[in-house]
Amino acid sequence: IVLLNICVDEVKMLNLHCFVFLVAVASIFKYVSTCTLSVEGISPLFTQTFGSRTIAFKAREDKVFFEDSVKAHCSDGELIVESQTNNYNSYYYPLQSGIYNTFEFHCFNNKIAINDVEHINARVSCSNKIQLKLYESSTVLPKCDGFTNYAIGFNNDDVGEVIKAGICYDLDALSLKFAMYVASSKNVLISKTNHNSGVLPVSLDFDLKTNDLTNYFDLIKKNSLDSALANQFQVDNLIQDKSLSIELEHLDTFNTIWWRQLREENWRYFLEALGQRTKSTLRLYVVSVGTYGNITIPSATNNCTSSKPNLLTVETSDTEVLVPAYMWAYVKSVAADDVEEFVVIGHNSPYVSDMQQSQ
CATH class of the missing domain: 1.20.5 (Single alpha-helices involved in coiled-coils or other helix-helix interfaces)
Structure with missing residues (x-):
């Protein structure tokens, strides 16, 4: 007991x-104070600093949760902020109109401090969609000697130069040779403070800001095909990665001519498999994409004696664009300890060559 x-x-x-x-x-x-910013409309880019690094990210499901502070950036246009000081007030605009494209929000006692006034609710948006800019690069992409190199991205005060894609372009022929980008499942970009670094791990820089080439030349656009050709082909971005192609949709410089069946089926299956791979391995892959060859229209007769091939072309006021016969992609892991790499080649034509026919 x-x-x-x-x-x-x-x-x-x-x-x-x-x-x-x-x-x-x-x-x-x-x-521990926690605050929430709501995103309505066009989302800003958000950044936070921890230690010697800065993280840039987008809102998930139109919400941003933070404890100390967070910055919102609009690269194009004005940052719009609406807020409530209590549950009974309607939303109002605490920032002077036309002044801010960047603002830092602080969290105290579960309330958001804006210009030393505490707000219980705040929602943010950008007046204009964030558009990536085109920069001529003084450094050269691999296999692009003799052509013009461009970096596509934006400049941010906190994370520096963010390069989303690079292209090798033949200005004499107004022809896109190839493009490079990074396939990733991550929603964030991590950068060292005061160190310019981009998403694309290649030697490119923002040496000279320029306008889209459509400001100077009549490039192919989505409405450039006649009705007969548009039944089987379409003009679209060479980079078909979903998130990146949306950001690049205003740049006709990336346009090429796709066979619809390839773009909508086999190429899409390849990108879906690559997306699943980035999620399962949490690794980044550098993807180079380009075109090869030209489509030859089959002869209407079997005994064609002409030695000149009948190439499939699309004309603009400045150039004659040849429809490529193949699309290719070279995929390589960014990780230094990973030798994984592979090549994908897509047949970009409804026509099949008879390899046994004598030439």
Whole structure:
């Protein structure tokens, strides 16, 4: 009986210690302030600093949760902020119109501080969609000697130069040779403070900002095909990665002519498999994409004696664009310890060559 009383007392003491510990932990977490920014309309880019690094990210499901502070950036146009000081107030605009494209929000006592005034709710948006800019690069992409090199991205005060894609372009022929980008499942970009670095791990830079080439030349556009050709072909971005192609849709410089069946089926299956691979391995892949060859229209007669091939072309006021016979992609892991790499080649034509026919 005595032993039983001792055990009971020890259990009581243990429970008391646990209770004190839980109260202490609860007290600590009670004072951790958490705030939420809502995103409505066009989303800004958000950045936060931890240690020597800065993280840039987009809102998930139109919400941004933060404890200390977070910056919102609009690279094009004005940052629009609407907020409430209490549950009974309607939303109003706490920032002077036309002044800010970047603003840092602070969190105190679960409220968002804007110009030293606490708000219980705040929602943000950009007046204009964020558009990537085209820069001529002084450094050269691999296999692009003798052609013009461009970097596509934006400049941010916190993370520096962010290069989303690079292209090798033949200005004399107004022809896109190939493009490079990074396939990733991550929604963030991590950069060292005061160190310019981009998503694309190749030697490109923002040496000279320029306009889209459509400001100077009549390049192929999505409405450039006549009705007969548009039944089987379409003008679209050479980069078909979903998130990146949306960001690049205003740049006709990336346009090429796709056979619909390839773009909508086999090429899409390849990109879906690559997307699943980036998610399962959490690794990044540099993807180079380009075109090869030209489609030759089959002769209407079997005994064609003409030595000149009948190439499939699309004309603009400045150039004659040859429809490529193949699309290719070279995929390589960014990780230094990973030798994974492969090549994908897609037949970009409804016509099949008879390899046994004598030439």
